[in-house]
Amino acid sequence: MDTPSKPSLPQSLDSVRVPQLPCAAFYISEFITKDEETLILEKIASAPKPRWKQLSRRRLQTWPSDLINNKLVDAPLPSWLEEPIVTRLRLIPLEEGADPQSHIFSDSPHKRPNHVLVNEYPPGIGIMPHKDGAAYHPIVCTVSLGASICLNIHEMKEDGTLNETPIRRILQEPRSLLITTADLYTDYLHGIDDVMEDIELSEQTIANWSLLRSSSTFRNGQNPRQTRTSLTYRDVTSVSKLGSKFRFSQKK
Numbered sequence: 001m002d003t004p005s006k007p008s009l010p011q012s013l014d015s016v017r018v019p020q021l022p023c024a025a026f027y028i029s030e031f032i033t034k035d036e037e038t039l040i041l042e043k044i045a046s047a048p049k050p051r052w053k054q055l056s057r058r059r060l061q062t063w064p065s066d067l068i069n070n071k072l073v074d075a076p077l078p079s080w081l082e083e084p085i086v087t088r089l090r091l092i093p094l095e096e097g098a099d100p101q102s103h104i105f106s107d108s109p110h111k112r113p114n115h116v117l118v119n120e121y122p123p124g125i126g127i128m129p130h131k132d133g134a135a136y137h138p139i140v141c142t143v144s145l146g147a148s149i150c151l152n153i154h155e156m157k158e159d160g161t162l163n164e165t166p167i168r169r170i171l172q173e174p175r176s177l178l179i180t181t182a183d184l185y186t187d188y189l190h191g192i193d194d195v196m197e198d199i200e201l202s203e204q205t206i207a208n209w210s211l212l213r214s215s216s217t218f219r220n221g222q223n224p225r226q227t228r229t230s231l232t233y234r235d236v237t238s239v240s241k242l243g244s245k246f247r248f249s250q251k252k
Ligand SMILES: O=C(O)CCC(=O)C(=O)O
Pocket: 117, 119, 127, 132, 142, 151, 190, 230, 232
């Protein structure tokens, strides 16, 4: 096959920092290959039906399991969520010249993500502006599959209500990785509009325009939505070991 078996990763996260954001975010346009994307989408599609949680308009899979009181029952991620993504995430140093062992999860409690949400967005469907809550170490790695979508970053008004106009927008292409960290997850909100098309896309309006794989695709400023699936990787701070005992007691 002609397609490369691995995408070429940046030398450091610092070189793919999203400009014009109040705090650190990083965007790698080609984080997985088309073949890897296809394989992961097949694995998601072939998961047993009860794996899907149907929300009012969107559906969701949670791996390895739902959190209970913000705690994760200790269990490994399935291999198709671990490889190649987790390994590759931990290969990119934060800065050039930094300790080559350092990576985005170096300071997280488990040094790696232990939890993945799979969110499927049909055209016209998004997610309301929200914060991700206290269960996680404040780093989220989002791999986008299938189609492009715009993520909006919002701030709160002085009176504590949401400012509906996003302060920035980030365009996520299929096979890309977006890493959002720190205040972007703790102080700001993020959401996706319920639209059939993202509009007014340009160098002026999209924070990661210079980092896109193919900004020419959006020359006319539009992104007609197709079904887009996201994988959000996080490190759940609190992990209980109860699960292994429970599984043991279930064995005949
Ligand atoms: O799909 C996305 O890019 C965002 C998902 C999200 O915000 C979440 O699962 O908390």
